[in-house]
Amino acid sequence: MATDVVMPQMGESIFEGTITKWLKKLGDKIERDEPLFEISTDKVDAEIPSPIAGVLTEIKFAEGSTVQINTVVAVIGEAGSAVSAPPKAPVAADKSGEKSEDTGGAKPGEKPAPADQRPANPSASEPGVKELKPANQPNASQPAAAPASSAAKPTVSGGTDVVMPQMGESIFEGTITKWLKKVGDQIQRDEPLFEISTDKVDAEIPSPIAGVLSEIKFPEGSTVQINTVVAVIGGSASESATAAAPPATAASSHPPTADAAETAAHGEEIEVDTEEPTSAAAQASVDAAGHAQVQTLSDVGHPTGGRLRSSPLVRRIAKDNNVDLSQVQGTGSSGRISKTDVVSFLAQHGAGGTAPAAVPAQPKTAATPATPATSPRPAVAATATPLPPATPGDLVPMSKMRAIIAKRMVESKQTSAHVHTVFKVDMTRIVRMREKEKAKYEQRNGVKLTFMPFIARAVVSSLRKHPGLNASVEGDAIRYHKNINLGIAVALEWGLIVPVIKQTEERNFLGIARAIVDIADRARNKKLKPDEVADGTFTLTNSGIFGEQFGTPVIAQPQTAILGIGGLFKEPLVITDKDGADSIAIRSVVRLSLGFDHRIIDGSDAGKFMSEVKSTLENWSEDIG
Amino acid sequence: MAPVTYLEAIRQGIWEEMERDSRVFVIGEDVGIYGGAFKVTEGFVHRFGPERVVDTPISEMAITSAAYGASLTGLRPVAEFQFMDFISSAHSQIVQVLAKSFYRWGAPAPMVLRGPSGGGVSGGPYHSQNPEMFYVHTPGLKVVCPATASDAKGLMKSAIRDNNPVLFFEHKFLYRRVKEEMPEGDHIVPLGKARLHREGRHVSVITYAAMVYVAQEAADLLAKEGIELEIIDLRTLLPLDREAIAATVQKTNRVIVLHEDTKTGGIAGELAAIINEEAFDDLDAPIVRVAGLDSPVPFSPPLEKAFLPKVEDVVREARRLVAY
């Protein structure tokens, strides 16, 4: 086996050494550690010992050669190894130059190579470069589509802008499918001017004002961002403007398919109309048109002028909830969108975008409605009376939030086998206790004493005994939740929200009371965090505040039960005293209605659960703190 | 039990450990009969003897190295620097020998280097410094900066029991200014865990040592405006409690890092980097640094006041962040 001998590193900053003398000849036997050659470096001269015993079979560099460290300079073979004959002329050539016959004659080394290359070099220098430049320019100056765009700069002064309307909260662009007027046409206010198509709706857009259509800024098929000026009515139009040679971007005149809209929005595939795409020309037109397109987009993209100011957190919330931040009003400095802004936007509008319909994802926003408990029941009888065909009423697109509620409610009804059971509970004991305690309680604890924590507490203690109602269905399995995360429906002026008190089983009465006040306050002040409206395992909805007897609430998926709290009424009730004597008394009564999922909860389960709740409330004994 | 000062709490911590564990001994200048420049070890020599309360020549190098050498034989020295400003005289030993001992050759160095640091007392440039960051930049050390009396005691006891070199920066401004009732029994506060000093929802102030009280005053003022500061007391600068840092940012989304140490190269920069790494997407506003000026600590009170971070600074920055 052959062993390489390398130029050693004789000092940390040394990177090369000169072989000053070979102490052995090719074919010589050598012992390990026996000096093989001498070197000289910047720092030191040294004899270098052989790393191994054997025969010197190859010397790769002649004396006088300077080689980098770790370069193999010789090879030691086993005894009897063949010696690689040619002594090391090559590097010596550098130094000896013409003296060496070999190198002098052939000069096949480095010198000829540069000479050969020389002809090649000029081609890459000045003249060649000049050749390249014209190659670009002809394209740029070709009377192709692109220049038209820049020449078309329509100029209208003093007119009324017509903008792409926002047809829904999460809509940020629309496609102009048809212009109903030509430039120069007279138009009345509210007379349809153009037709648009968006993700949500197709619509005719009426003129905001009466006048002459003096400019059309985008041709049919163009997809533009909302609030972009698409036409001008009135004012003094220039000649070129009327042509409306719908701008430029010949590229934009695609059929209004979704694909095309997508394409236009991204400024791609612009060369579609190019008939003969000779490569260079095509490239250039793409560049030019693409550039034009970029300009258009950037104009369109920032209707307010500056860039959108937000924060990493805001962008994350927006991304998670598919919110278009350009829709959100910023209240921070310089109009910056803060967390508060985006959270309250969510609370009002719900998450944007089109969520995949199949999976009712865990709500991640503050705005997820779980049950319409405080809203009137859907009008069941509304269709009963056929009325004369009068005016058709206004067709108003659902708000995003409404759309989500609609979807979730239907999903829930389709998912769970809803059954409802109603229990009448005598709250007199609690009512009296509350009357007596509430002033002191508030003073002591800083929290108003309401009925809600009593019911919540009773529900929690009953749920602990009846875990079947604190569960979810997962495929063919039932997940019994370890924690009781109690959702509490809170009515808002702009809708409904169901914040969740996590791990309610860990809280005592006062803890629950405080949590209810806290989340209700924060819900109303739009200060809930996204995770505070998620992961509920059972919901309470207090629909009684409007005077109803009881409701039949819809379960918030993936939960399997929901308790509706009816109104508190004074009612005559038969009371049995401790001696067994009956009498009629006026008592404070509430009706609790449990909506449960019969897939996994049977009537007996529900009944046991409810009677436990009833009993706890009627015989209240717990310290309320 | 009556409340005790930060200083007494430290004394208790060392005393209790010396009673509990004969391997613990004190070494430093004037620590014996005199009881130390700040009287931290007053009376110790009479209880534990001169062998365990070792007076030394004026040489931080010797104090540090002797403590290290003794730790190699299994002892657990608590070495005092009269002022932490003088730790620089032992810098070579601390960063080259102590800090690398375990990694280089597997020799643990259980020891505490303690002393008063910090300004606010007109100590001037050589008696007011906060030199902790030199050592936070040195892997192998632990750096502790307590803010409260009970933490000072509990952290001291943990530091003494730790198998690594622990630098214990006591804030001399707090020595006799803060008082607290000590928890009963063997009160231990683990190293590397931050403390929630005050809960709040709007802006987190991450700080340590005397600045905790600056943050607290600011929080009291801001509470009247409805701005709630959350105050995180780091307690240990090395290792840092990354989780607590991330958690408070995730909660409030706005952060002020406050420290008395000079701004450039202070812990605030490191915290900003950690927040970027752990909680960038939770930020609703930029990370703000409030720190000492990039100058020596001046002597004259008006100058020193200008040097030190102030309550107004925190209030102003918090308002700015809330409105951001």
Place this chain on the structure above:
Amino acid sequence: MPSKKIETASQTKPHGSRNGSSVKTKQPKLPPIGVNAYGIPDWRLEQLPFLIESEWKDGVYGYKVTGDTTAPAPPMRPSKYLTPEQSIEIYRLMLVNRQMEEVLENMYKQSKVIGGLYLSLGQEACSVASAFALGEDDWLAPMIRNQGSMIVRGFKPRDSMMQYMAKAGSPTAGRESSAHYGDIEKRNVIAPISHLGDSIPVCAGVALGARLQGKNIAALAFIGDGGQSTGVTYEGFNFAAVQRLGVILMVEHNLWAYSTPVELQFACKDLADRSIGYGVPGVIIDGTDANQVYDATHEAVQRAHRGEGASYIEAKLMRMKGHAMHDAAVYVPPGVREFWKRRDPILRMEKYLIECGWATEADIKRIDAEVSGFIEKERAVAEASPMPDPADDDFEVYAADNVELPLRYGTVKVRETNQEKKLVESSAVTHFK
């Protein structure tokens, strides 16, 4: 006997003074001890007959020799304490030291050593005979050139070789370079610290720690004529002196601090003069005479064990190689190296053993061959060790806290104190209110 003795070079148990001798001796008579101008005992049998000074000559700045460099080596001073067997053992260990370094030099030139290589040619007696005087409970703080002392403390040549080759099998598993390794569990060796003098106060601390455990130990710290210029040397040794700790400062006055001659390093004539300032006994010895090295260290160790405190030894010798392999040491003026070559510690010891009749030339040859065989085996082990895998290094800088660190000397032993004394509140602050 000899072959067994070779093995002791790599045993864990350090070498201490031993009793008995099985070899008949004809040791020469002890020559008298002189003193220098300040009354410091000088055990040498010759004074240096020349000076090395800087000079400006013909537009070139360099070092020149004034005086005679041709003097032959003096005889060795007979040891008061060493037995013939111990002397032979010291000789053997010096050979191990030297042959190990010769192998390292070859491996360096064969690109097997990573980084620098720092050799101790000419200093073997100082490394070996000093460490040989330490007892098992004593400590050693070597410098990079004192690998001989580490071998005496029980490390093997393979340890040093693997360190230099940055191998996984090295004592630091590739974390540290060259001679930078130690052992606090058995061999009591403090890993060398590049910051010169830093290990001196550490030795003081070790001695302090031992004393707290009821044990007076010696802690031998090496320092050079260059390294002793550092402030920590003073701070550390002064602390040891004040505390009466058994630190032995072995100052290897080897003439060159990298390239700087002693003329540019200190202004006193003998470094041992400084012992007066420290208030500890000092002695000047010939560092190429293993007997002087051993005896001086032995006496210092005895002092330390008696609790009498620190000692200062100045050993005069010369570093015969450059600072590291890349340094050809061309700054050494002509004649100086030749002068010291005649004082090669191993040759002197060889001659001494033969003159005393404790070994024959054949014995010497046999010992030499045995050491060669031993080094060869060590080299094979070292070369076979793999390089470290980063995956195997956790880069952990903290010692685990759930590990109980043992007291090196058993228990803390201090005087009885009044355990009834309670902590009382401290008196008013004096600095700040």
